[in-house]
Amino acid sequence: MADGSIGLWTVSLAVLGGAIRVSTPFLFVSLGECITERSGRINLGLEGTLVMGAMSAYGISYLTGSPWLGLLAAGITGALLGALHAGICSLPRVNDVAVGIALMLFGTGLAFYLGKPLIEPTAPRLPAIDFGWWSDIPQVRAALRVNVLFLIGVALAPTLYWAFRATRWGLLIRTAGESSDAARAMGHSVLLIRLRATMVGGFLAGIGGSFLSLFYPGSWNEGLSSGQGITAVALVIFARWDPLLCLWASLAFGGAAALGPALQSVGVTSGYHLFNAAPYVLTLAIMIITCSPKRTLTGAPAELSITR
C-alpha cells in the first residue's frame, strides 16, 4: 500500500516535471506555427525545422562552446527554412501543404547529413534554474529544475496574445490571414506579411529544436525528434489559433509524453512504446473531439487552406 502511494507520487511528480521539460519544444513550435497560420499559411515543414534547429544548435554550441550562440544559430536556421517555405509558396499555384511536406523531408535529411559528425562529441548545454531548492526530496528537485527557455516560452504566449489583439503587426498578420484582399486594399503586400510571419514561426521552431539537443534529452542523434514538430502543428488547430491555449495544450502534451518514461522509472516497463505514443493518440483524440465536418472551426483564419 505504502509502496503504491510512493509510486503514484513519483509518477505524478515525474509527469509534472516532464510537462515542464518536454512541453518546451511543443510550446515554441506551436507559438511559431500560430503566427504563421494566423497570416493565412500553414507550414507543415516545422518538423524539419525542429530537427535542423536541434542539429545546428548542437553543432554551434560544440564549436563555439556557447550554448546561447547555438540557440541563436538554431533560430536563424529556422528563419531561413521559413523564408524558403514562404519563397516557394509565393510562386503561383504552389500548394503550401505540399511544400511543407517537402521541407519536412528536406530539413530532416539535411540535419542527418550535416549532423553525422555531431553524434559523438558532447556540447555545452543550456543552464537550468533550480526552483526546487526548498525541498529535500530529490524527485521534487528534479521536477523543478526549469530551463530558461520554458520561462521565455511561458512569457511569450500572453505577449503574443496581446500582440495579436493590440499591435499594428498583430492586426496586419490577422488581416492577411482573414482576407488577403482586405490587406491588399490597405496597400500591404500579403506575400511580404506571410514571408515575415513564416520566418518568425521558423525562428521559434528552430529555438524549440535547440531545446531538444541542448537541454532535454540534451544530445544530438537522429531519433531526437519523432513527430514533435507535426504534433505541435496539430496542436495549434485545436488550440484554436490562440497563443494562450497553445500554452495549456503544450503543457498537457508534455505531461502525456512524460508518462512513458515516468512509468518506466517506477518499474512499469510493459507498454513502454504504447505510452510513448500517448502524445500522438492524445492529439488525434482531441482533433476527433473538437473538429466537426459541418462547420469551420471557430477562430480559424479564413485564408488557411487546411481548414477549408
Added chain:
Amino acid sequence: MTSEAADSAEAVGAIAPAADAGFLQRYGGAIEYVLIPGAAVAGALAVFGIFVMLFGKNPLDLYFYMYYGAFGTWFSWQNTLTRAAPLILTALCTALPAQLGMVIIGGEGALLIGALSATSAALLLQGMPPFVVQIAMVIAGVIGGGLWITLAGALRQYRGVNETISSLLLVYIALAILNHLVEGMMRDPASLNKPSTREIGAANMIGSIPGTDVHWGLVFGLIAAVAAYILIYHTVFGFAARVAGGNIRAARIVGLGVSKLILTICFLAGGAAGLAGMVEVAAVQGRTNANLAAGYGFTGILVAFLARQNPLAIIPVAILLGGISASGGLLQRRLGLPDASVLVLQGIIFVFVLASDALYGRIGFLKGKS
C-alpha cells in the same frame, strides 16, 4: 539519369515538328508533364552537385557513381528495381487519395501495419501449404494497411479531421504498436539485439522473378499501378472520384456518394502501402522488426508528387527514386558521403518539383499558336 536522357530526347522531338501548331496543341500539355518534372530533377541534381562540392567532393564523380550505382550494371539495376517495388506501392497510397483532393502522407504507417498483419497471418498459418500462406499474407497486408488509411479518411469525412496531419500521426502510432508487439507479445525469444517476430519460414517467402534477384514484389507493384490507372481513368468509379476531387459540391449535387468514394479510395490506397509491407516481409526481411521503418512510405510521397499523382507515371519515377536510393551505398563507400545524402537529394528534388508547379502553361513554345 536515364529518364533525363529520355526527356531531352523527347524535348528534341517536341521542338522538331514545331511548324505544326496542331501537334503542339494536342501534345503540348503531355510534353509539359514530362519536360517540367524532368527539368526539376535536373535542377535538383545540379544543386546537389554544388552541395557536395562545398564538402570538397567532385560533383562529376558524384554523378558518375550515382549513375553507376543505380543503372550502371545488371547488379545495380536489380538493386534499383528491388527498391522501386515498395516505392510504387507506397506512392499509390498518396496518389489515389490525391484524385479526391486529399493529401495523405501516412503510407509509412500503412506499410508497417500491413507488414505486421501479413506476418501475423503467416505465423498463424504455419504448416499450411506455402501458396495458401502467401495468399493469406497478401490479404492480411492489404486489409491491415487499408483499414489504417481508411481510418484517416473516415476521420476526415465524418469528423472533419485534417487527413494530412492525422495520417502522419498514425505513422507514429503504427510504429509504437509495431515496437510494442515485437518487444512483447510477438517477440521471438531468440532475437536478442534486434527484437523481432519469429520468421515466417523460408518456404513461405515469395522469392525472386526467375533469372534475377528482383523479388516478385515488383510485379505486385506494376500490377497495382496499372490497375490503379485503369480504375482512375477508365472506370465510372474513377470518373466519379475525379469529379469529387475537382468539385466536391458538384459531386454531391449530382448525387455521388462522396463518403463511399473517400472510404473506398482510402482503403485501396492503404491497401497498396500495406501490400508494400507484406512484400518487404515476405521477400526481404522474412520477419517483422523495426528495420521495416526504412522510409519507403516517405519516399513514396515524393514519388507520387513527382509523378503528378498519375498511377502510370509512378512506375518510371519509382525506378528513378529507387535508383537514387540504390546508389546511396556506393556514394558512402567511394565518396565518403553520409547515408543521409540520399535524403538530402530527395528533399531538394521535392522542393524543385513543387516550385516547378508554377511553370505549367507558361512555357512559350509549348503553347502552340492557334
